[in-house]
Structures are given as structure tokens and as C-alpha cells.
Amino acid sequence: MNVREFAEKTGMKVLTGDKGLDKELAGAYVCDLLSWVMSHANKNNAWITVHTHLNVVAVALLTEVACVIIPEGIHVEEPTVNKAMEEGIAILSSDKSAYEICCLAHEFKV
Amino acid sequence: MGLSDGTIKMSFTILPDDLTAAGEASSSMKKMLNQLGVSPQLVKKAAIAMYEAEINAVIHGGGGIADIIIDGQKIEILIRDEGPGIPDLELAMQEGYSTASDEIREMGFGAGMGLPNMKRYSDELIIHSEVGKGTSVKIIVNFY
Numbered sequence: 041m042n043v044r045e046f047a048e049k050t051g052m053k054v055l056t057g058d059k060g061l062d063k064e065l066a067g068a069y070v071c072d073l074l075s076w077v078m079s080h081a082n083k084n085n086a087w088i089t090v091h092t093h094l095n096v097v098a099v100a101l102l103t104e105v106a107c108v109i110i111p112e113g114i115h116v117e118e119p120t121v122n123k124a125m126e127e128g129i130a131i132l133s134s135d136k137s138a139y140e141i142c143c144l145a146h147e148f149k150v
Numbered sequence: 151m152g153l154s155d156g157t158i159k160m161s162f163t164i165l166p167d168d169l170t171a172a173g174e175a176s177s178s179m180k181k182m183l184n185q186l187g188v189s190p191q192l193v194k195k196a197a198i199a200m201y202e203a204e205i206n207a208v209i210h211g212g213g214g215i216a217d218i219i220i221d222g223q224k225i226e227i228l229i230r231d232e233g234p235g236i237p238d239l240e241l242a243m244q245e246g247y248s249t250a251s252d253e254i255r256e257m258g259f260g261a262g263m264g265l266p267n268m269k270r271y272s273d274e275l276i277i278h279s280e281v282g283k284g285t286s287v288k289i290i291v292n293f294y
Contacts, residue, residue, distance in 0.1 A: 075263035078198050079270060091258050098173030102180070102198050104190075119170070 041065055041150055043107045043130045046086070050144045052109065052132040055121050060130035063106040068145040070138045074099050081105055086145060088138045092116040097123045107131065111138045158182065158220040164204055164229070166213030169257065175216045176200040183225065188293070196225045196291040199271040202264040203229040203287045209254055210234070211285060224273075227289040235281040243269070 044061035047054050054061065066084035071077045072091055077099055081087055087105040089096060092114060100108050107130040110116055116131060124131050134141055160182065162175035180197040184190075200216070207214040211231025219226045236242045243265050250260025269275050274290035 072258050073261040073263070074258040075202065075261050075267050078201070079263065079267050089258075093257055094170040095173065095257065095259075098177065098201065101177065102173075102194065102201055104194065 041148060043086075043132070046145075046148060046150060047130075047132050049148055050134070050141075052134045055110075055116055055131045055133055056125045056129065059125045060107060060128045063130070065106045065145075065150045068109075068142055068150060069105070070142060078103055086141075086150060088141055090114055090138075092120055094120050094123055096120060097127055097129055100124075100129045101127055109134060109141055111136060111141055156222060158186075158218075160216075160218040160220075162216040162218075164207045164211075164214045164216055164231075166208065166211075168213075169205070169208055169254075169259070172204050172208045173201055176204055179218050179225075179227070183220070186220070188225075192225070192291055192293065195271040196227065196289070199268045199275075199289045199291070200227045200229070202267045202271075203227070203289060205259060206264050206287075207231045207233075209250055209259065214284075223293055225289075225291045225293075227291075228286060229289075230284065230286040232284040235283055235285055236277075236279040237281050239277060239279060 043063050065086050069081040069085040070088040072089050081103045083104040084106045088109045109132045111134055113135045165171055176197050183193045211233030214231030217228045245266045246262040248260045248262035254260040272289040273292045276288040279285040
């Protein structure tokens with residue numbers, strides 16, 4: 041399943057227009073320690089984090105995750121959204137918790 | 151910049167106290183390596199190791215300079231700062247040890263994994279540090 045289909049099926053809001061939506065998803069990864077993410081997240085994961093600053097985009101690029109998912113309706117700063125669009129990284133926003141997002145990922149066999 | 155012997159050199163200034171700009175240098179190197187057709191696995195290793203070093207230079211070193219040399223054998227990344235230096239390198243290399251501020255930790259950095267990650271993702275890591283003078287970190291990723 042790609043990022044677009046997952047966002048549609050789960051009713052998540054895409055903050056970054058149509059950028060990066062065709063990337064295939066392979067598993068989800070939840071962590072807010074950025075160095076830990078860089079050493080453990082896998083390519084094409086859906087990365088769930090509460091961080092919304094610019095460095096999230098840099099870490100997403102380096103780890104080659106398929107998209108970033110911000111849980112619990114946390115506001116994402118405009119510079120982060122702009123940078124993500126520039127780099128072709130999709131940021132999805134969900135009202136659900138990280139746990140509930142993982143459950144959805146499992147349900148849809150991401 | 152490409153040299154006649156096929157060696158490529160790049161140089162970047164790392165600004166102090168600007169975490170938002172951190173990653174620009176490693177991102178530029180990553181793009182260059184991709185253009186050169188370096189395998190994605192090696193590009194990822196080099197880019198993550200360099201990003202960690204860049205973050206450290208911003209957080210601890212008061213900024214610095216990154217020099218990259220790519221030749222037919224390896225990627226060599228040298229990051230230098232004129233910060234306070236590392237008093238106990240062995241301690242600093244331990245996963246989980248950190249001297250970062252609460253503010254930095256709240257951003258998800260400063261978990262004490264920067265240096266261990268550099269070691270994990272490089273084939274060779276050479277660190278020189280002198281208290282009161284600064285730190286230099288050389289990261290080498292071999293192509294073969």
C-alpha cells in the first residue's frame with residue numbers, strides 16, 4: 041500500500057499536498073529520539089513522531105522512511121511543512137494516538 | 151568540485167546554535183553521492199554519520215567546518231569545531247551518555263547516541279579532542 045492509499049483509508053490529513061504520496065509503505069516505526077530513529081528505522085517505514093521541527097524532515101530523508109505521521113492532532117509548523125514539500129516527504133496528521141495509528145497500520149497490513 | 155584525478159572535494163560551514171540548518175551539509179553530500187551512483191546503503195551510512203557529527207558541532211562545538219573528500223576508494227568526512235572539547239572521550243563514546251541541555255533533549259536530540267551512531271555507520275572513526283581548543287571527527291566510509 042502506498043502513502044496516499046493509507047491516508048485515504050484511515051482518514052488522515054495530508055499536510056504536504058501531493059508530495060511523496062506514491063511511496064510504498066513497509067511497516068511503521070514509533071520513536072521520538074532522533075538518533076535512535078536513525079539507527080533503527082527502516083526504509084519505507086511510516087515514522088510516527090510527536091516532533092514537528094525542521095530536523096524531522098532531515099531525519100526522514102536520511103532514514104528514507106516513506107512518510108512522517110504526526111499523532112494526536114499536534115500542530116506542525118509551516119517551515120517544516122514547506123521543507124517536507126521541497127524534499128518530497130509526505131507529512132500526515134492524525135487525531136489518533138501513536139498506538140492507535142500502529143493498530144491501523146496493522147489492520148491495513150502496512 | 152571535481153578534480154582532474156577524479157577526486158571530489160566539498161566544504162561547508164556549520165553555523166553555531168542553528169539546529170534548523172543542521173543537515174544541509176550532509177544532505178548536499180548525500181545528493182552528490184547519489185549523483186555519483188554510490189550504492190544506497192553506503193550513501194545512507196555516510197549521510198547519517200555525518201548528520202550526527204554536524205548536530206554535535208552545532209550543539210556542542212559552536213559550529214564548525216565540514217570537509218568532504220570522495221575518491222575512488224572511500225568517502226572521507228572531516229568535521230572540525232573550536233568548541234570546549236571532550237574531556238573524557240571514552241565516556242562520551244558510551245551510548246546514553248550526554249551533556250546536552252534540556253532544550254536540546256526536548257527536540258529529540260542529546261540522547262547520547264550521536265558518537266555511537268557515528269561509529270556504527272563508519273568504517274573508521276578518528277576523533278581528536280583537546281579541552282578548550284576543539285574537536286575534530288574524521289568519518290571514513292569505504293566503497294569496498
